[in-house]
Amino acid sequence: MVDIQTLDRKMCGDIWTSDAMDDLLREIASFGHRFTGSPGERKARKAVVTRLKRWGLATRVQRFKADTWERGNSRLTIPGRKLEIPCLAMVFSASTGGKSRSFDLVDLYEGTPGDFERNRRNLRGKAVLFSRKEYQEHGRPDKGWSRYRAALEAGASAIVVGTYASPGVISVLSLSFKGSKPGLLPAVSVSGESVAALRRAMKNGSVRVNLSVSCETVSRFTGNVVAELPGKRKTGAVMLGAHLDSFCLSPGADDNGSGVAVVCEVARLFATHKVKPERPVRFVFFTGEELGRLGSKKYAGSLAPGEAGIFFNFDLPANGGFPALVTMTGRSDPEFWFRLQEEMHYRFPVREIVATASDHYSFYRRGIPCLWEISRNAGSRSPRALHHTALDTLEYVNANEMKEAAVMAAKIVLRLACKKMFPFEAFEPLPDEKVPHWS
Numbered sequence: 001m002v003d004i005q006t007l008d009r010k011m012c013g014d015i016w017t018s019d020a021m022d023d024l025l026r027e028i029a030s031f032g033h034r035f036t037g038s039p040g041e042r043k044a045r046k047a048v049v050t051r052l053k054r055w056g057l058a059t060r061v062q063r064f065k066a067d068t069w070e071r072g073n074s075r076l077t078i079p080g081r082k083l084e085i086p087c088l089a090m091v092f093s094a095s096t097g098g099k100s101r102s103f104d105l106v107d108l109y110e111g112t113p114g115d116f117e118r119n120r121r122n123l124r125g126k127a128v129l130f131s132r133k134e135y136q137e138h139g140r141p142d143k144g145w146s147r148y149r150a151a152l153e154a155g156a157s158a159i160v161v162g163t164y165a166s167p168g169v170i171s172v173l174s175l176s177f178k179g180s181k182p183g184l185l186p187a188v189s190v191s192g193e194s195v196a197a198l199r200r201a202m203k204n205g206s207v208r209v210n211l212s213v214s215c216e217t218v219s220r221f222t223g224n225v226v227a228e229l230p231g232k233r234k235t236g237a238v239m240l241g242a243h244l245d246s247f248c249l250s251p252g253a254d255d256n257g258s259g260v261a262v263v264c265e266v267a268r269l270f271a272t273h274k275v276k277p278e279r280p281v282r283f284v285f286f287t288g289e290e291l292g293r294l295g296s297k298k299y300a301g302s303l304a305p306g307e308a309g310i311f312f313n314f315d316l317p318a319n320g321g322f323p324a325l326v327t328m329t330g331r332s333d334p335e336f337w338f339r340l341q342e343e344m345h346y347r348f349p350v351r352e353i354v355a356t357a358s359d360h361y362s363f364y365r366r367g368i369p370c371l372w373e374i375s376r377n378a379g380s381r382s383p384r385a386l387h388h389t390a391l392d393t394l395e396y397v398n399a400n401e402m403k404e405a406a407v408m409a410a411k412i413v414l415r416l417a418c419k420k421m422f423p424f425e426a427f428e429p430l431p432d433e434k435v436p437h438w439s
């Protein structure tokens, strides 16, 4: 029987005195972006595999082909005023084939259904402009999806979206919505300041603009990294995961280099402290999360019934303050979580909800109980608004918060993997999801 308290002490000491996490994060945040299928993503996969193998863990790559997208240059100008508007092509934008195309740009303000309705007869062949500000869709945070669809259905020929994450910053958006496919029309995002400039240039509600977008939708080999520490029994593995990919153009230090570093840290601890767990402990690093959980859908779909006992996700685990837990386990009894925390000598808030926004959801849909480690004051330090931009850099990741997240992760995993008793049960799976998300 493993002496959990002794191991716990050793591991916590090790976390606070090791530079393994810093080291890994520095390396993977130095490859430029890690968009699915990109060279940066490949290098990050290699950095992780090298470490897992060095620690003696059986490691493999689950390779598969994914539809992804490659960015070229984009240019938006107002020729009448010799004005250039900085812009970024939206992921899955159509290409203009390197040529500049001329459009009347029509202002649709916030792009509400009413804004579309009022301009219904005036959109065919035009470029539409709307800002992404605060508009809520069905009470959920704005994603813009219904407006992309509305623009398409109204016969618009191009889309320009204003973004307001931080002053001067252009958020990179994705032109995807349910039922869409890549390359439907050229689409770019611009900063909030640029929207103001475009609106100043509009007389009678429109202005002539030139737009060129070069990009390509491509099919690329990519893959998930899977490493395992065997347990005494073969099934009911405790699985930890984090997505390796970042959004296009983003070095993804916080989203999700931090999660990768935390999962790797737990792997290092379990391997180097020679833990002999009751259940297998599996470490999975996903590709394609930012393209609609491609990697985790693939991986969770490949599991045999009973193979996973629980899936523990790490997406933005060090994003503002001490760690907290989102649980999707069916165990909302406070007594249970209270006892676990007493035993761990570690307190953290717990919230039982069904969160659909990251890789755990792919497992949840297959009836596997899930945990998701997040930060208590998620996003409070600011970079939340900088995710999916070129500014998601090392400067915004707090090394101590990563260590704190690793401490909580290691404590929980020790208790779930090394005891004979296991407190979670699988539930009824939900119907299969389609892969990829636009098919």
Ligand SMILES: [Zn+2]
Pocket: 243, 255, 256, 289, 315, 316, 358
């Ligand atoms: Zn993420």
